[in-house]
Amino acid sequence: MTEVKANMAGNVWKVVVKQGDSVEADQDVVILESMKMEIPIATEEAGTVKELKVAEGDFVNEGDIIAIID
Amino acid sequence: MSYVDELRSRVNEIKKGGHEKYHQKNEEKGKLFVRKRLELLFDQDIDVEDAFFANCTDSSLPSDGVVTGIGKINGQNVCVMANDSTVKAGSWGKRTVEKIIRIQETAEKLEIPMLYLVDSAGARITDQIEMFPGRRGAGRIFHNQIKLSGRVPQVCLLFGPSAAGGAYIPAFCDIVIMVDGNASMYLGSPRMAEKVIGEKVSLEEMGGANMHCSVSGCGDVLAKTEEEAIQFGRNYLSYFPANFRNKPKVINPKEVKSFEKNITDLIPENQNAPFNMHDFINRIIDEDSFCEIKKKFAPELITGLARLNGKSIGIIANQPRMKGGVLFPDSADKAAKFIQLCDAFNIPLLFLMDVPGFMIGTKVERAGIIRHGAKMLAAMSEATVPKISVVVRKAYGAGLYAMAGPAFEPDCCLALPTAQIAVMGPEAAVNAVYANKIAELPEEERPAFIQQKQEEYKNDIDIYRLASEMIIDAVVEPDKLRDELTKRYQVYESKNSTFTERKHGVYPV
Structure with missing residues (x-):
């Protein structure tokens, strides 16, 4: 199991996977919007999206858990 | 036994390093013997070795736990000190420290790179008066490193622990290459942390190679194996001159790789x-x-x-x-x-x-x-x-x-x-300048207004305008x-x- 965490503070702009999707390592899970930039957040490990902890429009802080990959 | 036979037999004994059981322990961890490391590091092998007989009257401390000398990397002479962790866990006694200081002084005189192959438990507490506080105690090693910094390249290859004061050797190097799983840097061990501040933590979490290369920034390169670390060190030095007086050598000019997308x-x-x-x-x-x-x-x-x-x-x-x-x-x-x-x-x-x-x-x-x-x-x-x-x-x-x-x-x-050069991007700038104006506008008129202002802003910072201004x-x-x-x-x-x-x-x- 691996936790995908926000690497900087920002707003969730797009969630690009759904619960139950299988993902590869380095695949983007969400795209944050911060400092007016698109910030893709990828999973380090491959697996299945077990849980999405955020929705589009949410504010996340650095270190917040975005998704759990199993 | 003739004089020559005696010399040869002594040399052979010292070259073996510490007790067989410590060699085995290292092998289980994927750690190479110090002399093997040097063989891999140099083009051939170590050319010149000094104080090989350090502490030779004590058979349990061959070379006093450190090899110092000069060999060639990419044809360039370099100085090296390399801990032998089969000898009292690579700990430092009086002669260990003196050997390290002397090879640094040699690097300074010859103006050639200085490499530190670190795998050491730190000071021998039993020898502290001889090796810790004095003018040529361990402090002098760091003083020399600081003096050498910017004069000659200093490279640290970290194969094992570098504990307490010893952790400052990597800290003063230009680059620290760490072997994942074996290399570590810390001021106080996990055991000490538990005793003194009550923290329970693993060595890997507190001072492991992966942590230092990704979180603390004390490590620069994470290598999977010792061979990979040594190879990286050799390649790294090929970009550098021997010292600050020279320019790097021109090496093997190549074309750019070709790609489908330009x-x-x-x-x-x-x-x-x-x-x-x-x-x-x-x-x-x-x-x-x-x-x-x-x-x-x-x-x-x-x-x-x-x-x-x-x-x-x-x-x-x-x-x-x-x-x-x-x-x-x-x-x-x-x-x-x-x-x-x-x-x-x-x-x-x-x-x-x-x-x-x-x-x-x-x-x-x-x-x-x-x-x-x-x-x-x-x-x-x-x-x-x-x-x-x-x-x-x-x-x-x-x-x-x-x-x-x-x-x-x-x-x-x-x-x-x-x-695009500007104090800030068009989105942020329009927001900063026209925030009040935007708020006053009826909601349906806002997007068009914002877009128009952003376009004006983009024209204002047009790159040819900056070229025309000779910026x-x-x-x-x-x-x-x-x-x-x-x-x-x-x-x-x-x-x-x-x-x-x-x-x-x-x-x-």
């Missing part, structure tokens, strides 16, 4: 959309010449050595793929050290800008982003090697300054047609950038300047 196809039109700066770098440098430093630490800024037509350059590039390429306290620190490293050894610098600025918010202000950013500006500003900055896309706010913008005496500031020195076709850079570095080769006259600056550390 640079023009690579850069997204939308300034805010990410792309991978590594793909950009690979399209301007000699094929397979990139030697990345601190890959896992602060990856929003890429730092690495490369070759352009066989000549060493140091690249500092924003990485829009990570954290939008925004500068953070760690990225600024990373840049500051890398710039100093290149400047010290006459390696020209290349800044590739695609930067929205420094990060804002409570977290970074509390972390002192202003003083960390100042370190980067200071190092970049002071660098007197040929210095070229290229505005790839956006260069906003202090990001332009930190990345060798026109005010910081780069030899030239080039722009690609996609460049940038040239606008370059993306796919001709390599040629432009090669020509310009050749032209700037005779540059010989001193930043300013003084004892030294007061650094914003």
Whole structure:
């Protein structure tokens, strides 16, 4: 199991996977919007999206858990 | 036994290092014997070894637990000290310390690189009066390192622990290459942390190689095996001259690797959309010449050595793929050290800008982003090697300054047609200037107004306008950038300047 965490503070702009999707390592899970930039957040490990902890429009802080990959 | 037989038998015994059981223990951990490491490190083997007989009257301490001497790497003589962890866990006694000090003094006299192959438990407490506090005690090792810094390259290959005071050897090296799983750095062991402050933590978590290469920044390169670490060290040195008086050698000029997509196809039109700066770098440098430093630490800024037509350059590039390429306290620190490293050894610098600025918010202000950013500006500003900055896309706010913008005496500031230089991006600027006006407008009129103002703003910061004002020195076709850079570095080769006259600056550390 691996936790995908926000690497900087920002707003969730797009969630690009759904619960139950299988993902590869380095695949983007969400795209944050911060400092007016698109910030893709990828999973380090491959697996299945077990849980999405955020929705589009949410504010996340650095270190917040975005998704759990199993 | 003849005199010669006695000498040979003594030499053979000492060469074996410590007791067989310690050799076995090391082997189980994937650790090589110190003499094997040296064989792999040098072109041949160690050429000259001094104080081989140190402490030879005590058969349990062959060479007093450290090998010191000189051998060749890529044909260049280098000094080395290498701990032998089969001898009392590589701990330091009086003669160990004296040997290390002497080989550093040799490196200083001969002006050749100094390598530290560290695998040591630290001081022998039983010998502390002889090796700890005095003029030629362990403190002198660090004093010498600080003196050697910038005179000759100093490289640390960390194969095992470097504990307590010993952890300062890597700290004062230009680069620290750590072997994953075995290398560690810490001031107090987990056992001590539990006893003294009540913290329960594993060695890997507190001072392991992966942690240091990705979180603390004390490590620069994470290697899977000792062989990989040694190979990295050999390759790294090929980018450097033997000392600060010389320039790096020209090595094996190669063409750029060919790709299906060229640079023009690579850069997204939308300034805010990410792309991978590594793909950009690979399209301007000699094929397979990139030697990345601190890959896992602060990856929003890429730092690495490369070759352009066989000549060493140091690249500092924003990485829009990570954290939008925004500068953070760690990225600024990373840049500051890398710039100093290149400047010290006459390696020209290349800044590739695609930067929205420094990060804002409570977290970074509390972390002192202003003083960390100042370190980067200071190092970049002071660098007197040929210095070229290229505005790839956006260069906003202090990001332009930190990345060798026109005010910081780069030899030239080039722009690609996609460049955009401004205090801030159009979205943020329109918001800042017209916030009240936007609020007053009926909601349905707002988007059109914002769009119109953003367009006006974009025209105002048009790159040809900046070229017309001579703020940038040239606008370059993306796919001709390599040629432009090669020509310009050749032209700037005779540059010989001193930043300013003084004892030294007061650094914003």
